[in-house]
Amino acid sequence: MWTDLLYRLRALFRRRAVEDELDDEMRLHLELQTEKYIRSGVAADEAMQRARLEFGGADQIKEECRDARGTRSIENMFQDLRYALKGLRRSPAFAAVVVASLALGIGANTTVFGIVNGMVLQPLPIESPEQFYSVDRNGEPSHSFLNYKDIRDRNSVFSSLFMYRIAPMSLEHTDGAKRVWGLLVTGNYFETLGIRPSIGRFFGPADDLYPNGSPYAVLSFDTWRGRFGGDPDIIGRTVRVNAREYTVLGVAPEGFHGTDVFYRSQIWLPLSMQSHVEGYSWLERRQTQNGWVAGRLRPGITAKQADENLKVIADALAREYVLNEGMRLTVTVPGLAGSTLRAPVSGFSGGVMLLAGLVLIAACVNIASLLSARLTDRNREFAVRLAIGAGPGRIIRQLLTESMVVSTIGGVVGITVSVLLLRLLSRWKAPLEMPIQVDVGPDLRVLAFGSAVVLVTGLLFGTLGALRVSRWNPNDGLKGAPLSERARRWAPGDVLLVVQVSACCLLITASFVALRGLQESLETPLGFQPAGVAVVGYDLSQAGYSEKDGRIFHERALNAIAQIPGVEDYALAKSVPLSTDQSRTLVYPGDTTDFRPLNAVRATYYRVSPGFFRTMRTKLIEGREFSAQDRFASPPVAIVNETLARRVLGGAPWVGKRYRMGPNSEVEVVGVVEDGKYSHLSESPTPVLFEPMMRRYEGEATLIARSSRPESDVASDMRRAVAALDRSLPVYAVGSLDQLLSFVMLPIRAAVIALSVFGILAIMLVVTGVHGLCAYTVARRTREIGIRVAIGARATDVLWLMFGRTAALVGFGSVAGFFLAVFASQILSRIVFGVSPLDPRVSAGVILTMILIGILGVWGPLRRSLKVDPVQALRQE
Amino acid sequence: MPSDRIELPQGTLDLLILKALALRPQHGWAVSERIQQISKDVLRVQQGSLYPSLHRLERRGWIKARWAASENNRRAKYYELTRTGRKQLEIETKAWRKLTSAVDQVLDAV
Numbered sequence: 001m002w003t004d005l006l007y008r009l010r011a012l013f014r015r016r017a018v019e020d021e022l023d024d025e026m027r028l029h030l031e032l033q034t035e036k037y038i039r040s041g042v043a044a045d046e047a048m049q050r051a052r053l054e055f056g057g058a059d060q061i062k063e064e065c066r067d068a069r070g071t072r073s074i075e076n077m078f079q080d081l082r083y084a085l086k087g088l089r090r091s092p093a094f095a096a097v098v099v100a101s102l103a104l105g106i107g108a109n110t111t112v113f114g115i116v117n118g119m120v121l122q123p124l125p126i127e128s129p130e131q132f133y134s135v136d137r138n139g140e141p142s143h144s145f146l147n148y149k150d151i152r153d154r155n156s157v158f159s160s161l162f163m164y165r166i167a168p169m170s171l172e173h174t175d176g177a178k179r180v181w182g183l184l185v186t187g188n189y190f191e192t193l194g195i196r197p198s199i200g201r202f203f204g205p206a207d208d209l210y211p212n213g214s215p216y217a218v219l220s221f222d223t224w225r226g227r228f229g230g231d232p233d234i235i236g237r238t239v240r241v242n243a244r245e246y247t248v249l250g251v252a253p254e255g256f257h258g259t260d261v262f263y264r265s266q267i268w269l270p271l272s273m274q275s276h277v278e279g280y281s282w283l284e285r286r287q288t289q290n291g292w293v294a295g296r297l298r299p300g301i302t303a304k305q306a307d308e309n310l311k312v313i314a315d316a317l318a319r320e321y322v323l324n325e326g327m328r329l330t331v332t333v334p335g336l337a338g339s340t341l342r343a344p345v346s347g348f349s350g351g352v353m354l355l356a357g358l359v360l361i362a363a364c365v366n367i368a369s370l371l372s373a374r375l376t377d378r379n380r381e382f383a384v385r386l387a388i389g390a391g392p393g394r395i396i397r398q399l400l401t402e403s404m405v406v407s408t409i410g411g412v413v414g415i416t417v418s419v420l421l422l423r424l425l426s427r428w429k430a431p432l433e434m435p436i437q438v439d440v441g442p443d444l445r446v447l448a449f450g451s452a453v454v455l456v457t458g459l460l461f462g463t464l465g466a467l468r469v470s471r472w473n474p475n476d477g478l479k480g481a482p483l484s485e486r487a488r489r490w491a492p493g494d495v496l497l498v499v500q501v502s503a504c505c506l507l508i509t510a511s512f513v514a515l516r517g518l519q520e521s522l523e524t525p526l527g528f529q530p531a532g533v534a535v536v537g538y539d540l541s542q543a544g545y546s547e548k549d550g551r552i553f554h555e556r557a558l559n560a561i562a563q564i565p566g567v568e569d570y571a572l573a574k575s576v577p578l579s580t581d582q583s584r585t586l587v588y589p590g591d592t593t594d595f596r597p598l599n600a601v602r603a604t605y606y607r608v609s610p611g612f613f614r615t616m617r618t619k620l621i622e623g624r625e626f627s628a629q630d631r632f633a634s635p636p637v638a639i640v641n642e643t644l645a646r647r648v649l650g651g652a653p654w655v656g657k658r659y660r661m662g663p664n665s666e667v668e669v670v671g672v673v674e675d676g677k678y679s680h681l682s683e684s685p686t687p688v689l690f691e692p693m694m695r696r697y698e699g700e701a702t703l704i705a706r707s708s709r710p711e712s713d714v715a716s717d718m719r720r721a722v723a724a725l726d727r728s729l730p731v732y733a734v735g736s737l738d739q740l741l742s743f744v745m746l747p748i749r750a751a752v753i754a755l756s757v758f759g760i761l762a763i764m765l766v767v768t769g770v771h772g773l774c775a776y777t778v779a780r781r782t783r784e785i786g787i788r789v790a791i792g793a794r795a796t797d798v799l800w801l802m803f804g805r806t807a808a809l810v811g812f813g814s815v816a817g818f819f820l821a822v823f824a825s826q827i828l829s830r831i832v833f834g835v836s837p838l839d840p841r842v843s844a845g846v847i848l849t850m851i852l853i854g855i856l857g858v859w860g861p862l863r864r865s866l867k868v869d870p871v872q873a874l875r876q877e
Numbered sequence: 878m879p880s881d882r883i884e885l886p887q888g889t890l891d892l893l894i895l896k897a898l899a900l901r902p903q904h905g906w907a908v909s910e911r912i913q914q915i916s917k918d919v920l921r922v923q924q925g926s927l928y929p930s931l932h933r934l935e936r937r938g939w940i941k942a943r944w945a946a947s948e949n950n951r952r953a954k955y956y957e958l959t960r961t962g963r964k965q966l967e968i969e970t971k972a973w974r975k976l977t978s979a980v981d982q983v984l985d986a987v
Contacts, residue, residue: 007936021944022928025905025954028947029924032906056925064929 015075022065030055076394080401087402095406097768098367102410102457103417104761105360110418110450112356112754114442115425116349117449118261124335125255127194128296132259133303134334135161135293135310137327142289145271145282147317147324151293154313157306160192161295164259169277170543170730171267172240173227179539179730180223182267183258184274184291190218192296193259198224200235200250207270211283215276217246218268221254241269243544243728244276259294261335278541287323294334306331325596348747351828352754355510359758362503364457366765368464369496370772371403403462404455411454415447422446464496494805498813500769504762505817505850506824509837511759512845513821513828514751517835521748527641527676528577528616530737533706534714535576538722538731541699550699553725557703558609560721564714566707569615574607574698576616577678578740587689589648590658590666601647603640603687604678607698612690613639613673615706623655623671630670630692637692639671644687680744704737711736763853766810770857774806778861782868790870802865803858810857814850818843885920890930892973893920895958895966898940902957904947905931931956939965 010018030051037047055061066075088095123129135151137143143151145163152161164185171180183189190202198221207214217239219228228234238245246269258265271291275281282288297306310329318324336345382395422442538557540550554572561570575582586600610626612618621642630637638659645654654672661667675685693701703722707714715735722731742749778785785798793801821828821837828837837843885893897903897911908931909922934940939962947953958966 007938021954024952026924026928028904028951028953029906031951036910054924056923061925061928064925065932 019062022062026055026058026061076397077401080398081405083398084402084405088405094370098370098406099410099413101363101366101761101765102407103413104757105356105363105414106407106411106450106453106457107414107418107421108356108754108757108761109353109360109453110415110442110446111421112349112353113449114418114422114446116346116353117443117446118422118426119336120346120349122261122443124259124261125195125253126259131297131299132193132334133294133297133306133331135295136330136332137289139328139330141292143291143293144286144289145291146284146286147289148291148293150317151310151313151329152295154316155306155309157297157301157309158295159298160188161293162186162189162192163271163291163293164189165271165274165291166263166265167269167277168539169241169267169269170243170539171227172243172728175227177240177543177728177730178227179732180266181264182269183265184269184271184277186271187214189268192294194296195253195256197250198253199232200248202250202268203270208272210272211281212273212276214270214272215244215246216249216270217241218249219251220257220264220266220268221252222257222264223266224251241267242277242541246273259334280541286321297331303331322596326598344747348751352751355507355755355758358503358507359761360453360457362500362507362762362765364461364464365496365500365503366769367403367406368461369500369769371399371461371464400459400462404458407454407458407461411450411457415450415454418442418450419446494809497769497773497806497809498816501766501810501813502817502820504766505814505846506821507755507758507762508849509818509821509842509846510828511752511755511762512842512849513835513837513839514748514755515845516839516842518745518748518752520835521681521745524677524681525674526577526741527674528618528737530741532708532711533615533704533737534711534718535702535704535736535740536715536718536722536731537700537702538729539700540729543726543729545699547697550697551694554609554693554701556725557701557722560725561703561705561718564705564707564717564721566709567705567714568707569611570703570705571612571615572609572693573612573702573704574693574700576606576702576704576737576740577676578680578737578744579702582679585661585689587644587648587687588660588662589650590660592660595660595663601644601687603644603689605689605691607691607693607696609693612704613671615704617706618676619674621672621674622653623669625671626690626692628694631694634695636665636667636695637670638667639673639690640669641673641686641688642675643685644689645669645672647687677744681748711738763849766853767857770806770810770854771860774803774858774861775864777806778802778865785865785868786870786872789868795866798865798868799862803862806858807854810850810854814847818846821846885922885926888969889973890922890926891934892966892969893922894927894930894934895939895962895969898956898958899963899966902943902945902955904953904955908956934962938962 030048033051033054034044034047037050038044042050124132126132134141135143137147143163148161148163152158155161162185164183166181167184168179168181170177171182172178187203187205187208190197191204197218200218202218203214203216207216219234224230224234234248235250237248239248240246252268257263269277271283274283282290297303307330310331314324314327314329318327385395419442540553545553558570558572561567582604584602585605586597587603588595588600592599608626610628610630613620613625623639626637626639640649640654640659645652648659649657649669652672654669656668658666658668673690676688677683678686678688703718705714705718712735719731723729781802785802788798788801818837825836825838828835835842837846893912894908897908897915903911905927909924909927912920912922931940931942935942935956938959940956941959942954942956944952945955
């Protein structure tokens with residue numbers, strides 16, 4: 001076996017030497033044989049001749065020896081490879097077009113797959129991730145701590161269930177206080193995940209027992225490396241979190257950032273430390289759903305069994321506590337905010353993936369038809385090879401080798417580009433202060449996917465070309481006639497063209513839909529004017545402020561901002577629209593006595609200072625802004641948006657009417673503002689209420705300032721101004737409202753970029769496809785055109801003859817593609833919300849583009865056909 | 878060509894080559910000469926099958942080749958049996974004996 005391999009390798013790589021040896025060996029044989037004859041008395045000449053005769057055809061023997069060496073098929077392959085590369089070098093334009101379209105097609109597919117892989121397919125870096133599930137409550141991930149404890153204790157399906165909460169905090173070390181994002185987790189978190197610390201140890205279930213009794217911290221690997229220099233002696237040291245001391249117990253494993261793919265936790269603290277970290281306590285409040293719940297199912301328990309068990313628990317909890325009425329508990333695959341983001345993310349990327357696949361198919365079809373046009377040019381070459389005994393198998397293998405070479409070159413380029421792109425994407429951080437980052441770095445799976453795509457495409461268009469060859473008759477080819485199949489009503493080329501045109505039309509429609517979607521998003525009324533507003537945030541609860549000191553600090557911060565040159569309007573709010581922090585509360589009509597949640601309207605609420613609406617340029621429909629008089633001692637007032645006013649207060653005028661937040665809390669409406677967008681641009685009208693910031697104290701604050709100076713300049717001025725008030729307070733610049741907006745617009749922008757690339761690619765493909773087919777038709781029928789012109793055909797007749805069919809095919813393909821797009825608008829709507837292909841601007845754009853494509857493709861051949869000189873055309877053959 | 882010469886099937890040729898090399902290393906021509914001599918001119922090895930056979934045996938690792946000077950000082954490729962080749966020769970000889978005696982028995986039966 002071993003010698004066999006060595007022998008073959010030598011035969012393969014030292015081919016020349018092996019052949020020379022064979023020559024020597026055979027020459028010696030001849031000489032010895034000749035000498036033998038001479039010895040036996042034959043004349044020298046005759047002896048030589050006899051020996052030769054006896055020996056037989058040297059070349060045949062050599063050939064048989066080569067067979068015996070067992071390297072024939074590999075040698076053939078090398079020969080095919082050399083030949084293929086030579087052929088590509090001979091027609092560089094063809095090679096460039098083919099390689100480029102393949103590179104784009106394969107690159108697009110690999111990139112999209114890489115993203116899907118990173119966000120959806122990649123299992124979490126924990127022990128047996130397939131048993132790990134999130135618990136959703138009515139399709140959302142949040143639960144109250146009390147409900148969590150009940151679920152944890154009553155269920156029989158989870159071997160362990162933990163709660164975690166995303167929390168920002170200030171982490172103070174020798175380099176000062178910095179705002180970091182971490183997770184507050186119950187003590188069973190680490191053991192449920194089954195991960196091991198890089199160094200040190202984790203906290204455990206015992207740390208759940210006493211509120212604020214376990215000041216321990218676990219650092220993420222990146223934080224430990226980045227901020228603590230990878231110091232192994234960090235274990236047992238104290239760090240300050242929100243101005244309190246915590247002992248570092250350990251460091252999480254490398255690559256572990258928590259159980260959500262987009263969120264990178266930098267530190268883990270026990271959930272029992274919650275009120276120290278967050279400045280208020282919600283653990284004992286059943287109405288506050290602040291934590292996410294996930295756990296590990298017992299071995300052998302299916303998701304369905306878990307759901308059944310959870311349903312029993314949810315029903316019981318709903319009976320026991322009015323607050324839980326209507327509660328549905330389900331297990332879902334974790335990783336994307338529980339699973340809340342899973343449907344949109346997989347819908348979006350799945351849809352894009354489908355379209356990317358379509359691009360690749362269209363590219364393959366295009367290459368197949370280019371190849372077969374080229375095959376027609378090469379018919380003489382193939383005819384000769386067939387005639388000297390190459391056998392159709394050998395020629396088909398040659399063609400497949402050529403297509404594999406092309407697809408491999410295209411694939412290497414495409415995969416390389418996509419690997420670079422994915423690396424870049426992995427490093428991309430959202431323009432938010434929250435550490436939102438997704439690891440979509442290419443792994444083996446992505447490379448395997450790319451290679452599989454390369455293989456399939458190579459085989460696909462290679463086979464399409466090879467199919468034609470197998471039907472050829474070499475005799476015709478030698479005579480110079482085109483190696484053509486019998487004339488048919490539908491030539492395979494026609495079918496290919498229709499398939500290609502409809503696939504491309506679908507892609508072009510999709511890109512128009514995306515563009516229109518972007519246009520609509522840009523035109524969507526936001527309910528405020530983001531341009532020119534700088535945003536800066538800080539959180540006093542992270543710096544150990546009392547409420548009294550906090551109120552004073554907020555006032556001083558506002559005054560400090562007022563001094564910044566160029567600031568026209570400014571205000572303070574707990575949070576602003578379109579940021580990640582969107583809290584909701586229940587609102588009841590003023591006259592209600594039924595305070596079950598089912599009777600309430602869920603409203604998003606903001607806490608804002610006087611001047612907020614002026615700064616945001618939000619229109620007041622009725623009433624007034626908050627004033628300095630709306631302080632904590634004054635009666636409760638609120639400003640609501642129009643949707644809330646209509647739903648809760650009934651008909652206008654609304655000012656002076658009241659709503660309730662509970663049996664003992666009545667709120668008077670002093671103003672009504674226009675509706676806006678609060679969490680994303682495609683949301684339906686959302687009820688929103690604004691409370692005066694100074695009435696209800698919040699440690700967390702977002703400062704906004706409008707000016708005509710660049711937002712980033714103003715933001716850094718604001719940051720400095722606030723930092724000057726308290727050096728130890730971490731102040732973070734969000735930047736601008738436009739930045740928040742651009743994050744919200746990210747999906748549609750991504751869609752526009754992806755789909756436009758696909759669309760442009762599709763246009764290129766159809767133009768080259770149509771051009772190829774027409775050029776071929778004209779070239780083949782030049783003689784016929786000559787005859788027709790000679791006997792008096794007019795230009796229109798010639799045009800109709802040459803291009804009528806193509807026009808019909810393109811038209812047919814376009815219509816089919818457009819209807820496919822309408823049919824597939826379900827898929828499109830996952831990528832771009834709310835725009836249909838039937839939108840007049842979209843369909844007009846598609847029709848125009850397709851006509852343009854037709855003209856572009858036909859133009860060259862058309863001019864050539866009109867220039868046909870009958871005399872020359874007839875003389876030619 | 879005399880009619881008492883026999884065309885050899887491939888497997889048999891391999892066996893004869895192995896046997897011819899059993900005594901000492903030979904080059905290609907000598908192998909064919911030796912087979913011809915010993916068989917008293919009955920078995921004549923066609924060059925066209927000799928060299929492919931040698932190459933095949935070499936690939937299987939039953940014989941190995943090296944270049945050396947021949948009797949009258951010419952460069953020749955000498956083949957010699959390897960250890961596996963020697964074993965193979967024994968096995969094939971036995972198999973051949975068994976086959977021929979069985980065939981003989983059948984033919985001799987009345």
